[in-house]
Amino acid sequence: MKLRAGVRDRLSTVRFVTDDESHIEVNQEVAKATGAAAILVAVCPAKVYSIRPDGSVGCEFAACLECGTCLAVAPEGSLTWHYPRGGFGVEYRQG
Numbered sequence: 001m002k003l004r005a006g007v008r009d010r011l012s013t014v015r016f017v018t019d020d021e022s023h024i025e026v027n028q029e030v031a032k033a034t035g036a037a038a039i040l041v042a043v044c045p046a047k048v049y050s051i052r053p054d055g056s057v058g059c060e061f062a063a064c065l066e067c068g069t070c071l072a073v074a075p076e077g078s079l080t081w082h083y084p085r086g087g088f089g090v091e092y093r094q095g
């Protein structure tokens with residue numbers, strides 16, 4: 001009987017084509033005023049976001065899985081998100 005791979009194993013098959021341009025922008029002023037940092041860190045499955053020592057939000061956009069969760073829950077005005085340019089971003093493989 002073949003066992004299904006765990007999430008970590010399945011994510012290891014994901015391929016990224018990294019763009020120089022970020023598809024995610026954090027409005028640091030709004031993020032600070034709304035407490036967005038803790039929300040973004042908590043919801044992102046790829047650990048794209050971090051809280052820097054100065055309290056600002058770090059964003060490692062290249063690791064984004066393009067799930068859209070952060071955009072759905074971010075306080076209004078704290079985040080600008082769009083899909084990466086054509087040919088860039090995450091590439092999922094089936095099987």
Ligand code: SF4
Nearest residue numbers: 044064065067068070
């Ligand atoms: S779209 Fe998903 S993976 Fe990408 S930064 Fe937002 S929550 Fe993380």
